[in-house]
Amino acid sequence: MTTTRQPRDTPLPADAPLARELLDGLAEAVLTTDETGRVTLLNAMAVRLLPEVAVGTELSRCPVAALAHAVTSDADRFDADHHGRRLRGARRRLVGHRFVWYVRDVTEEHDRSDALRAERARTAFLGEAGNRLGTSLHRDEVLRATTTLAVPYLADVAVVLPRPATSAEPHGRWTRHADGEPTPTSGPAPATLTSTVPVLAEALAGDLTEPVPWQDGAFTDLATMLPPGFGAPGAVLVCPMPGADGSAGALLLVRRTGRAGFDEREIELAREFAARAGAALATADLHGEQAHLARVLQASLLPPELPAVPGVTVAGGYRAAGDTLRIGGDFYEVFPHPRGALFALGDVCGRGVSAAVLTGRVRQSLQTLRLVEQRPLELIHLLNRALFDAPDAARRSQFTTLLLGSLDRGPTGVDVRIAGGGHPAPLLVTTDGTVTSVPVGGTAVGALTAARFAETRVHLDPGDLLLAYTDGVTEARGPRDAEMFGEARLRAALGSAAGQPPAALIDLVLQEVDDWLDGQAHDDIAMLAVRASVPS
Template sequence: MTEHPFEGPETSPGWCQRLHELWLAAVRARDVTTLATLVYSGLSEVTGAVAVVGARWEGRRTRYLRRWTPDADEQVTWYPTAVDWPGGSTPPAAPVDGDSPRVRLCALDGPDPVAALVAPSLRETGTVAAMECVFPLGADDAAGLWVGLGDVPSEEERRGLGEQLVQIADVLMASNRRIVEDEIHERRQARDAFLAEASLQMDESLEVEETLRRVARLAVPAVAEGCAVHLFRPDGELEPVATAHVAAHAQTWLGDVALHDAWLAAQLRRIARQPRGQVLKDADLSGSPFGPDATGDGKTIRALSVSPLRARGRVLGTLTFLYHRDDTSLADLPTLADLAGRAALAIDTATLYDQRRQHVETLQRQLLPRVLPEAPGVELSAAYQVGDPSLDVGGDFYDAVITGDRISLFIGDVCGRGAEAAAYTALARHTLRTLLTDGMAPGRTLARLNQALLDEGASRFVTALVVTLTPAAGAGWDAEIAGGGHPWPLVRHADGSVEELPARGLLLGVVPGAEYAPHRVRLADGDALVLFTDGLSEARAADGTCFEDRLPEAVGRIGGVAEASAARLVAAASDFRDMGDDDAAVLIAYLKDRP
């Protein structure tokens, strides 16, 4: 007798050992159907067995039929799959309680379903009677085993064979439960990993358009072959804002459909009003540019899923996926709803960020001069760069005032950011501008601002630098400079050399009665006076070095033309910066020959 398939080379042929061998194989199996050889070959050695037939079905549809005979040389005969049980009959019923196998002795004639489908295969082997074992594998998933016998078994033989079939069925049921649980766990892990990656991708950008592109790109082909994101415009109409397709040639087609197709627009508006998404397929696609009745790129699309983009109680738009393939394991509605929720929140956050940025930029412009004045013999250039991505209003400010033939320049910085910093920025700028317009000297102007801040009970200190330029007799300019804790200005001489001008003084808004002594210097025609805030000088590279060390060199390269020179200086610091997020302001005065 050949070695039994349940046995290893050193094992005894006992039934317990064979059942244990089957259990060991079932623990490793990824699909119960892979255990067929072990099950059928083992049952075929039952005394009196001439054949073993197995079947599995979902509802009334048979997934497969298999037959094993002792002389099959370990080959399983596969019968056509997905066959309806004939004559309107139903498959053998699974146990009523849904948990235990059901065993009975079947005749091969009569109206019994086994006679309709299984019996023909058994008769070919000389089967006289068959022991049937039917057992559930899932909610709509069941299987059956039939051992064809050459003679009608005795009551004792029937009972013994029935017990063996139940034991095998119990092993297969337990194995299938583990396989299903493993598959659910793997799908859940894949789902969670995908959603986590989606969140990371979408959280990396606070730009609305970039966020939308990320939403479309990350889902293709992970979830589906195509994706379209629509948002509601202020007028209530849906507008496509991002599309992606795995096939490059279909990109243009999908963009055109997303923009112009009336059927799709109607479906999106309908589903957007629903509490949850919907999958459209088969008859749902009638009259659409998708499915077998369509033409072109849409013909191979088998289904669409549409999920509302809902965040903070508002419906922002819809997220649509197009499916060409059968495997949509990640495309279940709960996963899509989760993805749509995360996408909606990211889009809403990016939209709010964009709105806040516009508001901050508007407020920031109110704290800076709309245009700089024009004065004979002086050309002005200014630039401002926001360094903090949090989009709180910064405290940097600058301005220029002309009174007669005198030109007054000032620049300053309020400690911190936000609404309070903006309030003190406005106070400082307008105080300085008013005092300088009245002709007050730089030192006295800073003293008055210091007192004004103290009178307001300022909780933030302010730095400032004030310079007045007065035409000197003959040629050049007389400069009077006063500083209150602010970086000293630089002057680039006509020969290209750079010099730092002292401007000593205490921080403003800290010490009552502080005095600010001016420094006076003669500047020549062709010189450029550079005023800046510490956001420029304190920009740091990755190695920790400050732009302050390179600032004189950068000032020396600005040349003798004012237009855009301040912006170039700010850009140089920005390119240098790897650390630091302070705003930077620059005000440059080019001194020319007076008419």
């Protein structure tokens, strides 16, 4: 039996029941055109998606503008929004200048793509907000970052009303950024603002937990915070900015008339953004309070400006281990009295703030005790007892090494009495450059209730200099083999600077120690130089 095969390019008859059933069962629209561009066939999905198109319709003039434009421009694809649906079509050429169009409903696919792009944009926005707000530790920086981030992504104008920091500004100040403005601006908030803008008072008080949108409100006082010529707001979103202990402020997002209002996703995004901004603002306020406290403590703990003492020239040098607060455990003091002066130089055990606290205690105790006792050995015993009598003495294990001396002017120079509490011996530098140690001895102050302290005496002829220093000088370690600066290098530096003013000598020693360290970390350093005046 002989079988005749139909050529592959021979189409099935359009009215064949099987062909029609197959075409109507497709999930995409199919329509064909003849040589003149008129529709010759539509399947069921084509009738559903393109009800304006019928057999005989000339596609170049059909009501679907995107499809008509594709036909006239001889394009093989088109995208169109039609009857609330997103359509995407592709054309395939058939024999005899005929064409077939395949049209798909990609509405859901398009919506998913839009949702994905929106989510990516939301994630990118919150990521940038987290980076900028997380690195802003100053109040003004947070306010500027909050307003500039929100515009134009969330609104045309963003206004932040932080909770007033002081009672001096009961209504606070606003910070605003508008689309088109180069930088944020600020100004005082009107006294009646909270009564004219709905729920703003609740947001500032911490009673509002979710953003509240307002459309076409008559916000008279809000206009004073908007750019000139902005006009009436089309939509306003009041967002609470929660802080650590209540409200940190309120964020107002303002859109122009004609721009769509805030939908649910935008309100949720604004809520999350305002929460991050509130946390950053609360952190900045806390940082500001701590910085102010640190400055106050720093001013009280830094070495004082040395007073003038008749008959001698004094100079001090100080370098804290690390420059964060510039306070540490090394200290010096000079207390003038009618016959000369008392001086102290010490090194508290430890570093940083904890050492600085004990430093302050020692200095305050000396300030008080010197009023009743000015003999160095007796005074150091009183100081030791005072440290053990402190309320937290049983809980601490801190102590200080100390040199405590008195300067008494005489007819041929200065007599010096020095009491020691476990501190490195001071060095005597004579006018001829000779450097000798002045041993003192003793145990650390505050370490033992029955501590033993020692005392020695030395005479300074005119031009002689006595240098007291902490072990941060001699124990400074260089970058090579961690070798210490050592007393020998210190002596050499002092001998080369003999005859120079005390301040110049201390600067020289600090410079040589810095050169030796070559940028390495170091311990606290303190020095006090006393030189007997040369008669004029």
